[in-house]
Amino acid sequence: MPKNLYDTLLDVSKSSMIDAGDMQTAGLLILTAAIHGLGIQRAGIWLLTEDKQAICGKMLIDGDDCKLDSDLCLARSDFPNYFASLDSERAVVANHALTDPSTCEFRDTYSIPHGISSMLDAPIRHHGIMLGIICCEHQGEARVWTNEEIAFVSALADTYGRAVSAAQRNDYERKLQEINSQLEQKINERTEGLQRALENLHTAQAKLIESEKLASLGRLVSSLAHEINTPLGIAVTSSSHCASELKKVQQLYRNEQLNEEEFAQFLQGMDDGLQLINHNLTRAAGLVRDFKLSGAIHIADDQEVFDLRACIELSLKGLQPLLRKHQIHCELLPGSAQPFNGYPGAIAQIITNLITNSIHHAFAATDQKHITITLALEAEHIHLIYRDNGCGVPADIRDKIFEPFFTTARRTGGSGLGLSIVYNLVTQKLGGLIELAEDQSRGAVFIIKVPTAR
Template structure:
């Protein structure tokens, strides 16, 4: 191949138009290069249809003018298509009389003044997909091997451009798919976020309902417990008033004797002491309940004596346990000072004891019922524990006990949130851990480990 043709081929092969995936630009470049290299004024690129029954022009250049696209059906030019089927170069020096091109004489060659044709196959992935058609006017032209090799090389470069176009098409499709996927993911994510927000709102309401239900139980128990000392105080007060009225009557009638006055003083002393004891008891119950209830709602961090605080918690819990005929035993060490959230601790023990009423002691349970609460200091940590001698837990229940909304007492009003709240308070609010020890018919022990000073 001469130097001029090699130079043209090198320029085309190095052009970005070949590999950027734009077939229009690649077609223009290659057809202009054919015209330049061969010194002809008409050339074009034609591509076969998928069924090979038609060939369509993609780009035709005639005297530097771009012509409209043309189509040639197999049925009108069978000899030409038979030659194409061999997938070889068609080099027609005398196109009007060549076996492959003579069918074009009257309809294409003579009207356009074409005397010689050179068609070189374009291949993509091993198959012929079209041709580069070179058309010469003037004297008959015997296409040299160099010219055929030159056009064949340009045809191969066009095949490379077709491959680049296919890659670009796949990339665009992939980008579109990715965009659709991203849009779908964003839409699904938005839907999930909305659903999660709704679930969180519902869970918050349920948690608040669970907390208020626990406080409601405390209120009922404490109210019943307070009624006893208040009732005694009212009765004692009424008795003291009666004795005072009797004393006034005797004094007015001038019948008050020393013995009557001493009896009055003794009666008043006993009555006032009884009133004082019972009012103090009622005040203690109300004070401890107020502290426990307020702490459970506020969950504020503070420094406090855990031993003393657990004693306060147990006060409003005792009426509840007595109502269910359960003995409540409190095991405390000496003062355990911690920096933590008393409200969370109150909520934990209230939930554990309330949970016991529904699950630990069914109607069929026989024997004494006993709950044990306590705390032990362990260097920088504290172990708080709950124990009962109830029916215990199966392996399945023990595994799922902290799952939100899991309950074995749905028919009895269980929400499945009590133990979930306990777990979240221990692990998140107090930064601790919780351990379940239980076997069927062997009772339940829950050990809670927290730092003496929470980190959050």
Template sequence: MKDALELILLRVSQSADIDKGELSIASRLIINSVCEGLAITRAGIWLYDETQSLIICKLLIDKGNDLDDESLKLSRKDFPHYFEALDTERSIAADDAHTHPATFEFTDVYLRPLSISSMLDVPIRHRGKMIGIICCEHQGAPRQWLGDEIVFAASLADLYGRAVSAKERADYEAQLLKANQTLEQNVQERTQELEITLSTLKTAQEKLVESEKMAALGNLVAGIAHEVNTPLGIALTSVSNCQEELKAINRDFESQSLTEQGFKDFTHVCAEGLHLAESSLSRAAQLIQDFKRTSADQTTMEVEEFDLDEYIPRICNPLKPMLRKENIELTLDITPHLRIETCPGIIAQLLTNLISNSQRHAFGDGVDNKQNTVNVECKRVETGIQLNVKDNGRGIPKDLQRKVFEPFFTTAREQGGTGLGLNILYNLVTQKLRGDVSLSSEVNKGTCISVLIPNYCVS
């Protein structure tokens, strides 16, 4: 290759414009260099469309007509011989463009009007694929394209392919930069959205927990109201009977017909009646007191030190009326002197939930027991205190056992079940007590839910 051509190639290949990603600047540098090295005034860059049925002029420099851009398109159907030659992906060196088999189709529409006599087309390749050509057009008398000139033009076409790669790289880097610039903002916005969602979910969870608490207390209120009516009714009847006896003895006294035996009978009847009224009212008062303590504990989370063998019966007493209506016997088996330090409300709520769950799900249609029972057992074990609530009801199928602690899972939704009772229990034990919950059940043989209160709570 001539030294002049080599120097031009060296200058272009070393130019920062080729690799900085500005394709329009690199394109002009390459076409101007083509014109300089080949001593021509007209050259251009033509690129295929996606279907390779068109070749489109991206840059055309015509120094003789003072043009540096011209929108031209050539179609395969209009110039089939030319496109057939391009398909070989080789250089087209048409010394006489009017007669060359690849370029003769341009004679009347392109070559003669522009006084073009010779054409040199060299392929542009990018990533191994031909994407277009650099078209070198000589105006004036026909010329023969030399081997050095063809290599020179092909080398500049290769440099254009390098410039295309640089443009792609620059575009990708710009996209990365833009993504990095907006990433932090996107993360902040997403974080804010998640915080709002979490806050909303937490509020909803708190409302559901409170709703479940109120539902449990509602069951207690219904049971207590029914249970208190009985001793109050007995007390009222006893007091009324004593009043009648008092009226009768007053009549005998005023009519001076009161006898010693009649007075003794009066005192005996009244003593029995007042004793019955007193015991009935005491029972009602105890029920109310236990209920007040249970409801108060379930609405507060203050830590106290207390004895389970005294506290558990106080929690269970208000639940017995609710169970008695379903013909369920509640039994307690509690080891004495089990003292713990925790929130009484947690113990009250988990016992209420477990017993209510047994009452709602363990018995009913299809369960045939001589006596429906729910047993509450509390004992010391090596790792802490174990609280078991066991029933002899219908049991839970194996395929459902793993779901019972999931939120909103219930088999009694039509009867008003929320599916939150055992989930709330699980969260209370694992999060508040840092304990553990386990379940064992067999169909038609009952269910046992065990709660482990860890040693750190045990006094």
């Protein structure tokens, strides 16, 4: 390619006007380059209609005259030979426009009136599809278009295709900005609505958690009352027996009928009775103490550093009456103390709800009922593994068990809140996660992972 054509093409290709997205500016630049490079006076850009049945003038430079969006259109039905050449999607090279088969149809209506003797039309393509042509028209004596000139005009046509891409990109960006603006407005509106709903949900959630805490304490109180009744009943019975024996001995003493053997029997009976009273009162006092500590843990809402293992052990002590009532053996597997920065009340609530869930759902067909809890430290996270030997969680409900109000025990009084509260306490209060183990064939296994510090 001659240097003048190469330099002209390079200047056009490097121009920022091509990628600015302004088709008129880009078109004028390309047509001016074609006129300058080929030494002609007329050049235009013609675009095909969508049905490709006509081609219309988009831009025309004729000397000092420049026309934009010309109303001149050429129909396929009027110029079939020319459109047949366009259908080949190759450059139309007419050295003698008046006689060339592709362009002779323009002889009387277009070529002669404008003094056009030679034509060079290069196809404009965009994403491989032909959009139209750049038409270069030579006036005066006919000329033979060289291969370099054909390549030059074809390169300009490709550059126009690049400008089309830029214009489309700008149009897409504008539409995207409009869509984003509308979307942002909708998002803001919906965000406000969601925030209100979330606030209401948090309020309701807090009330549900408090309600469940009170329900858990109620169950503990009920179980404790039943458990305390036994040692207190024994102590009362023994006390009544001792009082009766004392009156009997007093009467014998007043009647001067008390002998040494009867007095020795009385002393032995009083000793046995007082030991029985003392043992059962001590047992009752221990139950009350454990309940007070467990109850204090349940209602504790302040974050603090505490021994997680000791907290769970104390929670299990408070739950012993409930576990004995249902004949469940529950143990925390041995291990060292585990410092934890969190909420003891949340831990107690989690343990209580998991055990309650096992009682309601796991052991209907199990004779020897066992629950084990394991603690392990892994990479600044504590893994709490809760396992029972019940029926396990059926596969068809595993993705629903943490949903609020979902329960399979509605008829027996299940609220569907126990595991939902566990999930919220673990994920929100403690910043961890809870999941079901894949294998549920030998009972339910819950894996809780929480960071040691927050």
